[in-house]
Amino acid sequence: MVFFFFTCGEHTFTSRLKGYEDVTVQCMNCGNVSAHVFKRWQWFTLCFVPIIPFSFKPYHEVGCHICRFFQDIKYRPDVEANHGQIPMNGYGAQHPAGAAAAAAPPEQHQYK
Numbered sequence: 001m002v003f004f005f006f007t008c009g010e011h012t013f014t015s016r017l018k019g020y021e022d023v024t025v026q027c028m029n030c031g032n033v034s035a036h037v038f039k040r041w042q043w044f045t046l047c048f049v050p051i052i053p054f055s056f057k058p059y060h061e062v063g064c065h066i067c068r069f070f071q072d073i074k075y076r077p078d079v080e081a082n083h084g085q086i087p088m089n090g091y092g093a094q095h096p097a098g099a100a101a102a103a104a105p106p107e108q109h110q111y112k
């Protein structure tokens with residue numbers, strides 16, 4: 001006996017924005033240099049299979065993994081302005097304050 005469940009929902013794909021993989025910027029919410037640039041794309045799902053994208057273009061957001069704060073990249077002109085101009089390689093590794101903050105558990109959750 002086979003049952004069919006038609007379950008509607010949504011699925012959000014999140015990945016690092018291409019070209020920004022090595023970019024680490026300051027979080028405007030908690031102040032830590034721990035935010036990365038993400039591409040977020042929401043899809044309508046049927047039976048857990050993504051069928052239709054909610055938007056034609058993915059959102060580009062700056063997200064902080066410490067306080068879970070996300071904001072649209074259009075509010076961060078500094079991120080796009082700095083992109084490709086400041087060498088960020090090795091910066092995170094030589095940043096003990098940032099490493100300690102990254103190891104700390106998130107104390108607050110903030111969802112948009």
Ligand SMILES: [Zn+2]
Nearest residue numbers: 027030064067
């Ligand atoms: Zn933060």
